[in-house]
Amino acid sequence: MSTARIGPKHQMTIREEAFQRLGLQPGEFLEVQVRGDALYLVPQKLIPRGQAWFWSQDWQEREREAEVAIAEGELSDTFESAEDLVRHLRDSTPR
Numbered sequence: 001m002s003t004a005r006i007g008p009k010h011q012m013t014i015r016e017e018a019f020q021r022l023g024l025q026p027g028e029f030l031e032v033q034v035r036g037d038a039l040y041l042v043p044q045k046l047i048p049r050g051q052a053w054f055w056s057q058d059w060q061e062r063e064r065e066a067e068v069a070i071a072e073g074e075l076s077d078t079f080e081s082a083e084d085l086v087r088h089l090r091d092s093t094p095r
Helices: 016-021 049-055 056-073 083-092
Strands: 028-035 038-044
Touching: 028 049
Parallel strands: none
Antiparallel strands: 028 038
């Protein structure tokens, strides 16, 4: 276990061992959680607001389903036109 001292500007240094073990990089963000009388620092990856939809739980589940389908060879043919694609999607969508 290592210790860290809080500096005059409320800053602290993360020891190299912990920094490397968690794969941290300078400039990354940590969420600060207070639980009881303990302080937890949890690494965070911030994403641009315009990309938040992609990282939603629902979208990520659909991404995993698509990856499985692709791995199992469930692919459509190529299409000569956008109209052919739309027709294929309409015909294959359950109603």
